[in-house]
Amino acid sequence: MTSIVPARGRAEPVGLTAAVVVCTSSRRRVALVCDCIDALLAGDRKPDELIVVVDNNRSLASELAGLLPCDVRLLETRRQGLSGARNLGLAACRADVVAFVDDDATVDVRWLSTTLAAFADPHILAVGGPVVPRWGGERRWMCDALLWVVGCTYSGHRQDAGPIRNPIGCNMAFRRRELVALGSFATSFGKRGNALQTCDETELGLRLERAHGAGRIRYVPEARVHHFVPPTRVSWRHLIRRSLAEGIAKGRLQRIYSLPAVGPERSYARLLVTATLPRLLLDGVRRGDRQSALGAGAILASLLVTAAGFAAGLARERRRDAPQ
Structure with a gap:
């Protein structure tokens, strides 16, 4: 791990201090990373520490070193994996709160101030907010119920302020000391290169609940x-790839954390089967709406593949638990 760009010293701000970590791994996203950093620096509350972690890509690190502002700290990992990159950023910061934003995301102007305001409640250990899609092409058949497939807040997710099991990885913040004490992100979950391993933030949310009890993670609709x-x-x-990866990860979590671990997923699946799927099918038949029909097909395919992945993930953890 190498610090390429040193952080510029800042005066200690009043109230909670905040670090923001952005992890990146592909040169195809250089422009998106720059947009992400620009948005963070344009907010009404600038981060006290801003860290970009390059996930095992030396050429990308060299390119970003010449593009990022001098008060952005640039780090490199030598072992590929999103969870490890997040952990490196976490280890490098000293702020009271550490937030994580994806490299292809931009924050609203009030994102950080709104996020920090939620931590005024000492009971709250983590905060998440809405992740809104910014389409790079036609949306086509991608209905709101499947927005989780593209890393965004989906219909069926909580919409009002209140407790959640875990935030979406693109938009999450934690009290740093408590996150470190928990053991940080589990490297056995989370994206690794082109492999769509998922759910490191889900596993962390479950671990946090096990250690501190329910209701410690809050959803803030204004932190967009x-x-x-x-x-x-x-x-x-x-x-198909994303649904399979999600199913495998949730099957593993079911085995590790027992039934309540995937309670929200069961509720979501019931909502799809009893409401969303029939509505899309009716729209497709009655109105001749091709996109609705394709959306219904996508939901059905996702449910089946996720279920198959769930069974595979459950079986994998059972084999690991079996005596040798």
Whole structure:
């Protein structure tokens, strides 16, 4: 791990201090990373520490070193993996609160101030907010119920302020000391290169609840970020890959943390089967709405593939638990 760009010293602000960590791994996202940093620096509450972690890509680190402002700290990992990159950023900061934003996302002007305001309640240990899609092409059949496939807040997710099991990884913040005490992000979950491993933030939320009790993670609707969705993610291939990865990860979590671990997923699946799917099918038949019909097909395909992945993930953890 190498610090390429030193952080510029800042005066100690009043109230909670905040660090923001942005992890990146592909040179294709250089422009998006710069947009992300620009938005963070344009907010009404600038981060006290701003850290970009390059995930095992030396050429990308060299390119960003010449593009990022001098008060952005740039770090590199030598082992590929999103969870490890997040952990490196966490270890490098000293602020009271550490927030994580995806490299292809931009924050609203009031995002950080709104996020920090939620931590005025000492009971709150983590905060998440809405992730709104910013479409890079046509949305086509991607209905609101499937927006989780592209890393965004979906219909069925909580919409008002209140407790949640875990935030979406693109938009989350934690009290730093408590996150470190928990053991940081589990590297056995989370994205690694092109492999769509998922749910490191879900696992962390479950671990936090086990250690501190329920109701310690709060959803703040005003803490909004906008997530870029390239055309390649609005594809059947991505839908199947992402659904399979999600199912495998949730199957593993079910085995590790027992039934309540995937309670929200069960409620979401019931909502799809009893309400969303029939409505889209009716729209497709009665109105001849092709996109609704395709959306219904996408939901059905996602449910089936996720269920298969869930069974595979559950079986994998059972084999690990079996005596040798």
